[in-house]
Amino acid sequence: MKHTIIAAGLSVFAGAAFAQAPVLTVYTYDSFVSDWGPGPAIEEAFEATCGCDLQFVGAGDGAALLARVRLEGERSEADVVLGLDTNLTAAARDAGLFAPHGITPEGLTLPVAWEDGEFLPFDWGYFAFVHRADLDGVPGSFEELAASDLSIVIQDPRSSTPGLGLLMWVQAAYGADAGAIWEGLSDNIVTVTPGWSEAYGLFLEGEADMVLSYTTSPAYHLIAEEDAGFAAAGFDEGHYMQVEVAGMLAGTDQPELARDFLRFMLGEAFQNVIPTTNWMYPAALPAEALPDGFETLLTPARPILLSPEEAAAVRDEALATWQAALSR
Amino acid sequence: MASRAQPLSGLDRTGAVFAALVTLAVLGPLAAVMARADWPLALGPADLAAIRFTLVQAALSAVLSVVLAIPVARALARRDFAGRRMLVTLMGAPFLLPVIVAVLGLLAVFGRAGWINAALAGIGLGRIDVYGLQGVVLAHVFLNLPLAVRLILQGWQDIPSERVRLATALGFSGADMRRHFERPLLRAVLPGAALLIFLICTTSFAVALILGGGPRATTVELAIYQAFRFDFDLGRAAALGLVQVAICFGAGALAFGAIRGRELGTGLDRPPLPWPGDGRGARAGDALAITLAALFLLLPLVAVAIAGLPALAGMPGLVWHAALRSVVLALASAGLAVALALPIALLVARLRRPGLVEGLAFLTIAVSPLVIGTGMFVLIRPWGDPVALALPVTGLVNALVALPFLLRALVPAAVAAEAGQGRLAESLGLRGLSRLRHAILPRLRRPLGFGAGLAAAFSMGDLGVITLFSTPGQGTLPLEMYRLMGAYRTDDAQGAAVLLMALTLAVFWVFDRGGRLDAVAR
Numbered sequence: 009m010k011h012t013i014i015a016a017g018l019s020v021f022a023g024a025a026f027a028q029a030p031v032l033t034v035y036t037y038d039s040f041v042s043d044w045g046p047g048p049a050i051e052e053a054f055e056a057t058c059g060c061d062l063q064f065v066g067a068g069d070g071a072a073l074l075a076r077v078r079l080e081g082e083r084s085e086a087d088v089v090l091g092l093d094t095n096l097t098a099a100a101r102d103a104g105l106f107a108p109h110g111i112t113p114e115g116l117t118l119p120v121a122w123e124d125g126e127f128l129p130f131d132w133g134y135f136a137f138v139h140r141a142d143l144d145g146v147p148g149s150f151e152e153l154a155a156s157d158l159s160i161v162i163q164d165p166r167s168s169t170p171g172l173g174l175l176m177w178v179q180a181a182y183g184a185d186a187g188a189i190w191e192g193l194s195d196n197i198v199t200v201t202p203g204w205s206e207a208y209g210l211f212l213e214g215e216a217d218m219v220l221s222y223t224t225s226p227a228y229h230l231i232a233e234e235d236a237g238f239a240a241a242g243f244d245e246g247h248y249m250q251v252e253v254a255g256m257l258a259g260t261d262q263p264e265l266a267r268d269f270l271r272f273m274l275g276e277a278f279q280n281v282i283p284t285t286n287w288m289y290p291a292a293l294p295a296e297a298l299p300d301g302f303e304t305l306l307t308p309a310r311p312i313l314l315s316p317e318e319a320a321a322v323r324d325e326a327l328a329t330w331q332a333a334l335s336r
Numbered sequence: 337m338a339s340r341a342q343p344l345s346g347l348d349r350t351g352a353v354f355a356a357l358v359t360l361a362v363l364g365p366l367a368a369v370m371a372r373a374d375w376p377l378a379l380g381p382a383d384l385a386a387i388r389f390t391l392v393q394a395a396l397s398a399v400l401s402v403v404l405a406i407p408v409a410r411a412l413a414r415r416d417f418a419g420r421r422m423l424v425t426l427m428g429a430p431f432l433l434p435v436i437v438a439v440l441g442l443l444a445v446f447g448r449a450g451w452i453n454a455a456l457a458g459i460g461l462g463r464i465d466v467y468g469l470q471g472v473v474l475a476h477v478f479l480n481l482p483l484a485v486r487l488i489l490q491g492w493q494d495i496p497s498e499r500v501r502l503a504t505a506l507g508f509s510g511a512d513m514r515r516h517f518e519r520p521l522l523r524a525v526l527p528g529a530a531l532l533i534f535l536i537c538t539t540s541f542a543v544a545l546i547l548g549g550g551p552r553a554t555t556v557e558l559a560i561y562q563a564f565r566f567d568f569d570l571g572r573a574a575a576l577g578l579v580q581v582a583i584c585f586g587a588g589a590l591a592f593g594a595i596r597g598r599e600l601g602t603g604l605d606r607p608p609l610p611w612p613g614d615g616r617g618a619r620a621g622d623a624l625a626i627t628l629a630a631l632f633l634l635l636p637l638v639a640v641a642i643a644g645l646p647a648l649a650g651m652p653g654l655v656w657h658a659a660l661r662s663v664v665l666a667l668a669s670a671g672l673a674v675a676l677a678l679p680i681a682l683l684v685a686r687l688r689r690p691g692l693v694e695g696l697a698f699l700t701i702a703v704s705p706l707v708i709g710t711g712m713f714v715l716i717r718p719w720g721d722p723v724a725l726a727l728p729v730t731g732l733v734n735a736l737v738a739l740p741f742l743l744r745a746l747v748p749a750a751v752a753a754e755a756g757q758g759r760l761a762e763s764l765g766l767r768g769l770s771r772l773r774h775a776i777l778p779r780l781r782r783p784l785g786f787g788a789g790l791a792a793a794f795s796m797g798d799l800g801v802i803t804l805f806s807t808p809g810q811g812t813l814p815l816e817m818y819r820l821m822g823a824y825r826t827d828d829a830q831g832a833a834v835l836l837m838a839l840t841l842a843v844f845w846v847f848d849r850g851g852r853l854d855a856v857a858r
Contacts, residue, residue, distance in 0.1 A: 042811070043654050044823035071565040078568050079372075079713065085721070099568070159448070164545060166562040198448065199467045199549045202558075205821040206546055209440065212826050214449030228824045287824070331382065334550045 030060045032265045034254075035084075037073055037091040038066035046278075046285040053277040060265055069203060070096060070169040070252075078103050082259045087266045090130065090254035090273075094313065095172050097127050097253060098320035107258040109270055115292045116274075118251065119311040127253035130273050131288040133222040134247040134308050135173045136240035143217055149244040150178065154192030159216040161198050161207045165327060168203045169250065174220050176319055177248030179326040180312045186326065190333035197334065223247065223306045228287050231301045239306070246310025252288065347772065351683030354676050355696065361736055362700050365711020366581070370574040372714060379575055386559040387579060389552070393469060393544065394537035397476035398530045404477065405484030405529070406522065408629040411622030412485070413492030414614070423626075424489075425845060427633045431482040432790070432840050434797030434814050435542050437833045441636030442466075442475055442547075444643065451639070471547030476540065480533045481633065487532070491525035492518075510618060531587055532740075535701045538583055556580055560704050577707040584702030588695070640833055647831030655816050655832050659839060662813040665731050666792040666843050673735035673791035674784060677742040682776070684743075685750035697740030708733055726810055734795035742787030746780060753779035785851015789844040796840040813839070 041047035041064040051062045065086070067076040074096050077084055082105070092100055100106060106126045116122055118132055137153070137160060139146060147153035153160070163171030178186045198216045201207040211219035218241065226238040254273060256266035272278055276297075279290035283299050295303075314322070412424065430438055445451050446466045453463040466474065495517055503513065541557040548554075556576050563573035680696075712729055753776045761775035799814040811819065817832035 038815075039819055039822040042816075042819040042823060043652070044819065044825060068565070075565045075568050079710070080717065083717075103568075164551070164558075166566055167545070167558070172566075194550070197550060199546060200551065202542055202545045202561075203822075205818060206436070206542075208824070209821055209826060209829070210443070210447075210546075213440070213443060213447065215443060215447050225824075232824070331551045335385075335552045 030262055030265055031063055032058070032060050032087050032262055032269060033063050033065060033085050034088045034090050034269070035065050035067055035073055035077060035086040036089070037069050039069075040064070040091055040286070041066040044285070046281045049281045049285065050278055053281075054269060054272055057272070058265065058268060060262075062269070071167070071172075074100055074103075077105060077257070081105070084257060084259060086257055087260040087262045088254055088256050088269055090252075092127070092253055092255070093169055093173070094251045094253065094316050095169065095176055095319045095323070096316075097124070097255075098316040100255070101126055101316070102320075105257055105259070106255040107260070107263070109256060109267065111267065111270055113274055113292070115294075117290070117292055117294060120249065120251075120313050124253070124316075127255040128270055128274065129251045129253050129291040130278070131282045131286055131291050132249055132251040133224050133288040134240075134249055134306075134311065135170065135177055135220060136223045136225075136243070136247055136306065136308075137218040138211070138221040138225045138238060138240050139218040141237050141239045146239075146241050148242065150181065150189050150193070153196060153218075153241075154189060156196070158196060158218060159198045160193070160196050160218045160220070161210050161216040162200055162220045163204055163207050164200045164202055165330060168201075170204050170207075170220055170222075171200070172323075173248055173250050175326050175330055176314055176322070177245075177312065179322050179329075180248060180314050181245035187329045187333050190330055194334050200334070222250070222288065223308070224283075224287050224289065224302075227283070227301050227305055230304065231284060231299060236304075242306050242308060246312045247308035249311050249313045250288075251291070251313065347679060347769075348683050348686060351679035351681075355680045355683065358676060358680070358696060358700070358736065358739060361732070362703050362708065364715060365708045366574065366577050366703060368711040368714040369570055369577065369707055372570045378571070379579070380572075382554070383556075383559055383572070383576060383579075386554045386556050386576075387583075389544075390538055390540075390555045390557075391583070393472050393476070393540070393553075393555070394534045396469075396473045397480065397537045398534035400473060401477050401480045401484045401533050402488070402526050402530045404629075405481055405488050407621070407625040408481075409485045409488035409492060410518070411625040412489055414618075415622050415626070423630060424486075425848070426637075426841075427630060428482040428486065428844075429637055429837070429841055430479050430633055432793035432797065432844055433479075433637075433837060434799055434840075435479070436799065436814075436818070437640060437797075437837055438479055438636065439475060439543060439546055440643075440830075440833065441640040442478055444639030445635050446471075446474065451635070467547060467549035469548070469553065471549065472540070472544050472553055475543045475547050476533075476537050478633065478636065479543070480536060481629070483536075484529050484533060485629070487529040488522070488525050491521040495521065510615070531698070532701070534587055535584055535698055538580060538702060539704055541706075556583075557704055557706065560706050564706060564710060573707065573710070577704050580702050580704055580707075581699070584698050588698050637837065640830075640837055644830035644832070644834030647827040648834055651828050651831045651835070654811075655813070655820075655828070655835070658811045658813045658816040659835055661727070661810070662796050662836075663839060663843065665727055665812060666795040669731040669734045669738070669795035670788040670792040670843075670847060672731060673738045673742055674788050676735060677739055677746055677787060678780075678784070681743055681746035681750045681780075682772070684747050685754050697743050700736050700740050705733065705737070708736075727812075730798055730812070731795060734798050735791055738787065738791030738794050741790045742783070745783035745787050749780050749783045750776065782851045785847045785849070788851075789847030792843040792847055793840045796843060797836065 036047070039045050047064050051064060054062050067073045070091050070093055073089060073091055077086060077089055077100075080086070084105070089100075089106075108125045109128055111128060113122065113128055116129065118129060122129060143158075145156060145158065147156050147158065162174055165171040165175040178189050182189050199210070201210065204221070207219050208221060208225075210216060221240075223240040226240060229235040229238045254270060256263065256270060260266050274292045276293070279293040280297070282288060282290040282293075283302060289298075412420070443450060443466070446464070447453070448463065448465070450466075456463055499517075503516070508516070538555075539557050540555055541561060544553050544555045545558055556579060560573050560576045563569045563576060709729075712733070716725060716729070757775040757779065761771045797814055798812070799818060813832060813836050817829050817836060820826075820829035820832055
């Protein structure tokens with residue numbers, strides 16, 4: 009008992025000593041901070057230059073992250089939120105919790121223009137259906153997929169950001185005809201999972217021919233597992249993008265440090281970590297700086313991305329269409 | 337009243353305070369979410385569809401689980417064979433497993449690329465499709481059949497062996513046995529078992545979504561998830577949380593009266609043999625029931641083991657650290673559950689109000705874990721850092737989840753102990769803690785061990801609360817498993833799943849077994 013008290017006393021003391029360095033708290037999604045994600049390397053690199061203590065806090069996935077910040081409101085401990093995507097930023101902006109970053113980003117390598125006063129991108133990817141390279145009759149569009157008897161696993165747009173991305177993809181590509189596409193797809197869909205992990209797991213177990221993932225997924229198998237047996241199907245409609253962003257909170261007590269972090273985020277030390285930990289394209293790194301293997305990936309001819317405001321405006325109706333078409 | 341003429345003792349007061357605290361811990365978070373919501377609370381048509389689906393799948397799952405459990409429990413009650421106890425313990429495993437592990441195991445057997453479809457294809461037959469309502473029910477039966485078997489088996493073992501011997505002497509046939517013993521016992525046990533499983537299935541989320549095949553299979557819990565995470569509509573979340581409470585009370589009221597408090601987890605002793613009216617047909621039927629149940633419950637576990645064992649040795653060190661953290665958490669949760677349950681059970685036993693327990697018990701099962709987690713977050717924030725408290729809160733919530741099972745196990749044993757030992761203790765002048773220690777506790781060892789084992793197992797597998805509060809370096813084993821899955825590392829995730837399965841079973845077994853070791857008189 010006495011030891012515990014002493015230990016507790018010591019840790020308070022240690023905490024006090026440690027607290028001399030300013031603390032920057034960054035909320036992000038859980039897989040970002042896991043040991044197999046980008047978090048640890050980025051923390052080390054930033055702390056080497058900032059003279060601060062960078063603390064990552066994981067909070068579920070992208071949507072859970074936003075819910076967490078809104079739950080905490082203006083009293084949030086967070087200085088920066090990293091990991092929302094553009095389908096969520098309108099709601100984040102409306103909540104009025106984010107501050108203008110005041111940074112003019114340079115050297116962005118996104119395939120679309122970027123103008124956003126509150127949020128800056130750190131990585132991006134194209135959604136795509138991933139399949140084994142030896143799959144016969146790989147479809148070249150949603151219509152071909154719907155007409156085929158290939159099986160797919162997708163994610164639920166109500167609980168996962170890739171699921172929401174697919175919803176926006178079909179909506180952006182087909183508009184008023186989105187319902188018909190979903191009805192056509194309904195007999196191809198094996199099941200709808202709560203998140204990306206379950207869907208990808210089911211696909212790897214052979215439960216479906218294809219899974220909604222990213223064009224960068226085959227890079228993982230190629231680089232980390234030296235397995236060239238996976239590919240992403242290119243669709244004629246173009247591919248919807250996921251752009252992952254970060255923003256600083258209006259209530260931060262470390263605005264300068266938060267801004268430093270956002271600048272650091274667009275620098276090489278951060279960006280170089282992304283491709284082989286988050287398995288996405290870095291937002292500010294030229295193609296020639298990408299690791300070997302990324303040049304083999306599918307490059308869609310037509311990137312699609314709804315603006316945050318458009319995405320927010322069509323979301324509810326698109327969701328209702330999806331739900332109605334798949335509930336038949 | 338003479339036997340408890342003394343005023344409420346300190347122990348009783350502790351029980352009353354704990355009971356109030358537990359109610360607060362369950363309803364407080366719901367109230368906290370409601371307080372943050374915009375009024376009025378409103379439900380849309382999609383929510384009503386979700387409520388309907390939730391009720392249908394939960395009812396089907398509950399009915400099927402208990403119906404299928406009857407022949408299995410009956411067979412286990414009447415037959416003795418080598419490895420019977422081991423089999424009973426192993427067959428309990430699905431109930432203890434984290435859902436995602438159980439689902440992966442089920443799919444390895446029943447999925448499109450699973451063993452059964454491979455076998456069907458091998459003999460040229462069409463394949464079965466597991467996705468849909470049938471899949472949801474299949475998974476819920478898989479997860480809850482063990483509980484149903486255990487509850488019903490208890491009914492059989494409550495038949496005093498003297499009466500079975502008397503029936504034998506009177507030359508009872510199988511039909512006589514059914515009329516005089518089995519039907520009354522089933523009438524007493526089945527409603528309670530079905531209600532319990534129904535309530536467990538109403539808060540289903542991942543199973544319903546993964547196996548349900550699409551938005552048709554939307555449960556209330558998923559709607560709550562959506563309300564929190566995507567719409568940030570606390571009002572809808574709170575309204576749906578209230579719906580769950582209403583379902584709980586509604587179902588409880590329907591089954592009320594048909595239920596009697598049962599002792600759970602005790603006596604899996606030697607079956608009374610020979611069973612009157614026993615013949616070759618009955619023996620063959622029992623063998624079939626046990627074999628089929630064992631195959632159904634154990635094959636998915638075997639599949640998980642086969643997939644994960646090769647990766648076990650090469651898993652990153654972090655996973656082992658997480659495993660250690662999970663074991664510590666499980667032990668703490670078990671301790672907390674016992675500390676909470678014991679005074680409440682003793683109080684209820686002395687007041688003879690089992691209805692109180694049932695109400696408390698069903699409430700903790702029926703309130704959404706997501707609502708409890710978020711509510712606790714809201715409650716804790718003004719006072720402290722919820723992130724720093726992630727592990728204690730996870731332990732507490734899982735202790736609460738295990739509490740109903742513990743109380744169900746403890747209360748009848750405590751009533752029996754009071755009835756059997758209370759007066760003797762009084763005449764010896766035993767009071768307070770020494771009375772508890774010498775007269776009552778020795779008789780509660782088994783249900784305590786069983787309940788502590790359940791709490792530990794639930795805590796090992798928890799993937800609900802911890803994800804709300806997670807922070808690096810605090811990951812539990814299920815969380816790390818999930819993170820591995822999310823980082824494409826499927827092989828390592830499968831290794832972690834095996835480790836999780838083994839550790840969960842081990843902690844349960846140690847407690848359950850510990851409770852069964854014959855008490856050494858002090």
